[in-house]
Amino acid sequence: MPPSSLRVVYAFAREMHPKTSDVFIQYGTAGFRTKANLLEHVVYRMGLLAVIRSRVKNGRTIGIMITASHNLEPDNGVKLIDPDGEMLEQSWEEIATRLANVSDNDLESTTAEVIKQVNADMALKASVFIGMDTRYTSPRLAAAAANGVIALKGTPKEFGIVTTPMLHYCVKCRNDNTYGTPTEEGYYEKIVGAFKNIRQKLPVYGEYNTTLYVDGANGVGGKKLNIIKKTLDGELDLHLYNLGGNGGKLNLNCGADFVKVSQKPPVGVEHVPFQRVASLDGDSDRIVYYYMDDKDNMILLDGDRIATLLASYVTQLLKSAEAADLKLGLVQTAYANGASTRYITEELKVPVSCVKTGVKHLHHAALSFDIGVYFEANGHGTVVYSDKAKKTIGNIASEGEPEQRKAAQLLLNLIDMTNETVGDAISDLFLVETVLCARGINAKQWLQSYTDLPSRQLKVTVQDRNAISTTDAERRCTSPEGLQNRIDALVAKYKSGRSFVRPSGTEDVVRVYAEADTSKSADKLASEVAQAVFDLAGGVGTRPELPA
Numbered sequence: 417m418p419p420s421s422l423r424v425v426y427a428f429a430r431e432m433h434p435k436t437s438d439v440f441i442q443y444g445t446a447g448f449r450t451k452a453n454l455l456e457h458v459v460y461r462m463g464l465l466a467v468i469r470s471r472v473k474n475g476r477t478i479g480i481m482i483t484a485s486h487n488l489e490p491d492n493g494v495k496l497i498d499p500d501g502e503m504l505e506q507s508w509e510e511i512a513t514r515l516a517n518v519s520d521n522d523l524e525s526t527t528a529e530v531i532k533q534v535n536a537d538m539a540l541k542a543s544v545f546i547g548m549d550t551r552y553t554s555p556r557l558a559a560a561a562a563n564g565v566i567a568l569k570g571t572p573k574e575f576g577i578v579t580t581p582m583l584h585y586c587v588k589c590r591n592d593n594t595y596g597t598p599t600e601e602g603y604y605e606k607i608v609g610a611f612k613n614i615r616q617k618l619p620v621y622g623e624y625n626t627t628l629y630v631d632g633a634n635g636v637g638g639k640k641l642n643i644i645k646k647t648l649d650g651e652l653d654l655h656l657y658n659l660g661g662n663g664g665k666l667n668l669n670c671g672a673d674f675v676k677v678s679q680k681p682p683v684g685v686e687h688v689p690f691q692r693v694a695s696l697d698g699d700s701d702r703i704v705y706y707y708m709d710d711k712d713n714m715i716l717l718d719g720d721r722i723a724t725l726l727a728s729y730v731t732q733l734l735k736s737a738e739a740a741d742l743k744l745g746l747v748q749t750a751y752a753n754g755a756s757t758r759y760i761t762e763e764l765k766v767p768v769s770c771v772k773t774g775v776k777h778l779h780h781a782a783l784s785f786d787i788g789v790y791f792e793a794n795g796h797g798t799v800v801y802s803d804k805a806k807k808t809i810g811n812i813a814s815e816g817e818p819e820q821r822k823a824a825q826l827l828l829n830l831i832d833m834t835n836e837t838v839g840d841a842i843s844d845l846f847l848v849e850t851v852l853c854a855r856g857i858n859a860k861q862w863l864q865s866y867t868d869l870p871s872r873q874l875k876v877t878v879q880d881r882n883a884i885s886t887t888d889a890e891r892r893c894t895s896p897e898g899l900q901n902r903i904d905a906l907v908a909k910y911k912s913g914r915s916f917v918r919p920s921g922t923e924d925v926v927r928v929y930a931e932a933d934t935s936k937s938a939d940k941l942a943s944e945v946a947q948a949v950f951d952l953a954g955g956v957g958t959r960p961e962l963p964a
């Protein structure tokens with residue numbers, strides 16, 4: 417494309433999607449995320465960038481997802497999906513940030529600079545898949561993204577309302593047709609098909625029962641499960657709550673993030689003692705389980721629990737299949753409960769690595785194992801199988817001894833049920849239900865593998881959250897000076913104490929995490945560390961208080 421044609425980009429931007437705010441916006445842990453009314457020009461520009469990215473990748477399809485995940489309704493966001501269904505390559509985040517923040521007057525020249533910098537052949541075809549969540553601001557933003565794509569003569573394909581993982585899946589399938597069919601229906605066929613297939617081999621027995629309650633967070637995931645529900649032929653009896661009707665607001669006092677962080681059950685769900693409930697987040701890439709006991713206490717089964725459940729079952733099947741040369745590993749972040757890490761290392765004897773927060777880091781680390789299980793404690797995660805693993809398991813499934821074959825065939829079904837591109841609440845739900853069923857256990861028995869250390873998360877607002885720098889997979893901070901020493905001294909006072917702080921990549925806050933042997937201690941330690949952050953890192957507003 418000759419540089420003069422870029423003039424249309426500039427004209428388009430000014431006329432249709434002008435930059436109306438000077439607020440600096442950064443491509444963070446999960447793309448751009450802020451108040452929806454600040455995003456239109458950003459999304460338009462991501463349309464431009466997706467076309468450039470597609471051309472750098474020889475015309476392979478790139479995805480644009482419009483969502484702010486677990487944030488409340490007034491927010492929205494946008495993130496790019498790379499050709500293999502993964503998060504945008506990290507080195508492009510700076511380019512995305514630059515393009516999002518230039519003035520309309522500089523957009524034409526900056527776009528030209530980017531094209532030159534990444535050496536994009538603008539004569540190539542470009543394909544971009546666009547999806548959005550259920551927010552009322554999403555259609556307008558999706559249209560801006562499509563306009564950006566068209567401005568640089570790429571071909572947009574709009575998927576309408578889909579879960580984030582569905583769009584990742586479709587992008588992957590479009591670029592690799594061995595993975596599946598790049599449509600919402602293709603997704604159901606593969607994932608739900610594998611679940612129904614496996615249920616034929618693993619009949620319901622023991623303490624497992626097929627009733628599952630679901631908190632849909634008033635977002636897209638519940639709506640899609642409502643479609644799936646009708647095709648389950650009784651294999652799973654889904655009771656769906658928080659589907660977005662009856663005035664239920666997206667993520668408000670419900671959904672996976674609310675349940676995990678507040679350690680409270682969501683509103684809008686009918687609770688029956690010991691009945692397991694799966695809680696999804698707003699764009700359905702996270703899932704946590706919980707149940708209420710007979711004293712109305714909520715018992716949480718979070719991402720660490722799901723990771724250990726899946727890892728132990730896959731390990732068991734690998735053993736039965738005698739696929740000894742396949743190495744399984746687990747990836748966590750600093751937010752993983754210390755008890756889970758100990759259980760993985762000492763009981764499961766599975767290697768575990770700790771990486772920085774953000775799925776891209778976990779996904780990347782998981783790829784270094786033959787089979788990598790990764791989960792954030794908040795319920796975002798999946799399993800990735802290397803080509804070697806798939807080949808070995810495939811060979812055993814067709815050529816092994818009968819018992820080996822049986823295990824390998826179950827593994828093949830599990831692989832089909834897994835959305836390997838990204839954490840996926842729907843896929844994870846079917847995986848968890850499969851393992852619970854295979855083991856004949858209920859949620860209470862699932863909980864027995866280890867006992868979580870009580871934990872607490874807090875947020876502190878400071879002048880500039882980037883004043884906090886961290887090292888050692890975010891477990892220690894290197895600035896501001898003196899803060900880590902203060903945290904060390906506070907932690908030392910508590911039995912089984914652990915605490916760390918880091919700047920959020922999705923909100924303008926510093927996050928504080930603490931765990932200790934009792935809830936009271938965990939709460940106190942978190943508050944004391946929050947005060948230290950406030951005092952040493954430029955706290956704004958009211959100083960955090962200690963619990964009563």
Ligand SMILES: CC(=O)N[C@H]1[C@@H](OP(=O)(O)O)O[C@H](CO)[C@@H](O)[C@@H]1O
Pocket residue numbers: 445446485751773774775792794796919920921922923927
């Ligand atoms: C403690 C926590 O749960 N942090 C979340 C949150 O990131 P922050 O950078 O902490 O704001 O949102 C990310 C995107 O959804 C998710 O990957 C991450 O785990």
Ligand SMILES: [Mg+2]
Pocket residue numbers: 485486697698699700701702
């Ligand atoms: Mg999400």
